[in-house]
Amino acid sequence: MKLTITINGKNELLECAPGEMLTEVLRRAGYVEVKKGCDTGNCGACTVLLEGKPVLSCSYLAARADGKNITTIQGRVDEARRFAQFLTAEGADQCGFCAPGFTLTVLAMRDELANPSEADIRHYLAGNLCRCSGYEGQIRAIKNYLEAQHE
């Protein structure tokens, strides 16, 4: 079946099979910044923004995205680069495989929550798993990033 999806502001006409998930369709169309980690909606590596809100594209039917706005990390590259400075300043990027999805969720949290506490941050990002960092460095990076946003 044919889908029209606006991806990072660009109208894309895409083919998909019924029942196919959004991750597959996006990666096949060249949006390889959307990572495939667990296939079961647990790890968060495949996170994209759907109308500005984070969704797990591995568990979101591609057909449902027809006519909608999808944003990958490349669609918010300037903000992502800014956050990357804080993340890499802590060494908490590590293997980087979870980073695009994780970073998109951080940006969504910044848009949504005014002054998140550490508990709020951990809770908002609980669905973005990382096996390398132990999370502590990522929390340090997020706090520094949010603090700098206020300045």
Added chain:
Amino acid sequence: MSEQHRDPSASGAPARPAPALSATNKFHVVAHDLPKVDGEGLVLGRPAYTDDLAPANALYVKLVRSPHAFARIVSIDAAVALALPGVACVLTWKDCPRVPYTRAGQGNPEPSPHDRFILDEFVRYVGDEVAVIAAEDEATAEKAAAFVAVKYEVLEPVLNFENALDNPIILHPEPEIHEMFPIGFEPKRNIAAAYHMELGDVEAEIAASPVKIETTVHTQAQQHVAMEPHVAFSYLDVHGRLVIYTSTQNPWHTRRLLGLALQKPIREIRIVKPRIGGGFGGKQQIHVEPFVAMVTLKTGRPARLALTRREVFEATFTRHEMRVSVRLGADPNGHLRAIDMQILSNTGAYGEHALTTFMVAGSKTLPLYNKIAAVRFGGHVVYTNKVSAGAYRGYGAIQGLTGLEAAMDELAHKIGMDPVELRRMNMIHEGETSDVFRIMGEGTEGVAMTIESCKLEECIARGKELIGWDPARLVREVAPGKLRTKGMAIAMQGSGIPLIDMGSARVEFQDGGFFKLHVGATDLGTGSDTILAQIAAEELGVEMKDIVVHSSDTDHTPFDVGAYASSTTYVSGSAVQRAARSLREELIAAAARKLGAAPGDIVYENKNFRSADGKNTLSLDDFSFDTLYHDGAAMQTIAATESFSGEKSPPPYMAAFVEIEIDTETGKVDVVHYAAVADVGTPISPMLAKVQIEGGILQGIGMALYENVRYSEKGHMLSHNMMTYPIPSREDVGRITVEIVDSYEPSGPFGAKSAGEIGIDTPPSAIANAIRNATGVRLTEYPFTPERVLAAIRAGAASGSIGSRLEGAGARTAPRAK
């Protein structure tokens, strides 16, 4: 988890001191926190990982896998699958060379038995490969795989490793399989490997010891769960050579072993490792490469295979399950006289890393306590019809330590001594050695070594401060049914495998005055490309931006065994340091010729060469154009290639202290604070070392509390996705504090040792000891699920031991009567 659990004042820890080396740092690039060279690109999602780079016209490869734990393949009918439009080929064991090999990425000759064919007539676990399908698109490949009709003769499996030894059911009767050198391989007895050593007379020493301790713990299989699933693609280049891009930790071992398994000359294979999404040992082996290679060789077409997460769980490798028994003999004052460690290890269906993980359980734990008269280590590694075990961060040491550190704490309880003081009295110090180093290597004899850097005393002292350690007040009731309790453990690891691991590096001077750094070393997300560039920049007196790193390509970078055994900083880093030092000497000699001076009269600083009299100067930038474009017959490429093979493996050390909260009504354990202090020598990048240790600790906490590979009675894996095998999330642990003490290893690059594995080793031991302190019961079955902890609480309550160590009056007991 409530906010209260993360209250930093709970432990009364003082504020974190300045990072290591800040005051004394005499380096300009090394021991500085610099962003990872690939960091921003990866955050922005630039195509970098294997699956991002696969050619668009590649065939999709899918595998038919065994539904049985043990079976003989009677027939494979692929006619229907082959008839599907878009199916390129179906390959079975009859298409494979009948050559046994090992999938373990290890040196040559491998200490793992050659007990595996790419595909075989027998399948030995649920998920073992049966047939290889390739098709134009993924959906067709999946459909075709479902249409391959396989008839099996189902055999009775051996699933419990306690029953494997000398079981009448033999997993590996095939005549072709063999060991590469004596490793105790006895397949007729289901033994993949065995080993025994004894120094002194352990039985006599223990018999003569006034205090005797005996503990047995059972550690479970654990999964790596690197975020990127195993993936590879292959194609034939213009010369007809086989090129494989793969998420591997060891490109050269993969090339060599693949050459053997495919019966192709090594020169006809090129392995490239792009960025990897984590490894942890899970990619120190061969899992997907043979299948894409077979398809490319059969069809001439590019081929790609990315495992599903379920396949990663069911059909790659796990940590070796082990039963670890430790006996101690000691004097009543706490002086250890003898240690006996006996292990049974479960290698699963094939013997990858069987001998070496098992030996490391002793060789990288027993030297911790070196003031003994006798020590013994031995046991077997057995085959079972479960997914193979392989390399996993900690590599046996974490399992061995659970037995040793349990026994040490039991000894402390028995003689009424602070477990910290017991360890301090018996542990290794700088300037000392252990005979275990000399006797036990990884599959071979070891290498004698005197410890030149060991800051365990400092690690312990700082760790006590961080957690607020008071042996009289380890347990307190913070709310009804909530016990807070502390425990600790110490650990060591290694830095590469001495005289076996070799790394090399090439540095080349480029126009514009920058340097190409080519290393075989394999960055699996740890930042090794970055820290190797830091070492080169330090040695060459330039900035990080002047070093361009290229790594892990068997055609274009020099040899390296790969990223495992905590080797990269020490082994590959030493090679980089040597190469950069040679190049610096070459540069100075060439600049001296140009300036008409003796090399000894040239001062090189701030990227400028200056004659001693100050009359002639030459910038690195100008010189780079001169040597490549301007200087006629004197033009030359200025480059240096150097190698390093360690003559020792200096251990990093850690002292770890944990405070947990036990819910006495549910048995749930929450980690409130994990405080770990490490001696890694000079951290080349303090922040990368620290994050790696923090990550290791969290994996170790996962192993301690809930990560567990579970099977049905027929050998089907029940924990085959991230719902049934959860890994720690951001909300699961209170606080992890990691500090690195000042230390300098004279044999390492700029004083460095290693940091990759030491972090994971302590949590299973420290948490067990904390539970023991609160309940009086030694939990011996990992992981410590609420059910098991609750049983311990009830046993402790029944015996009256629980609550006896509570802070203040020992009158309160838990759980409280309602």
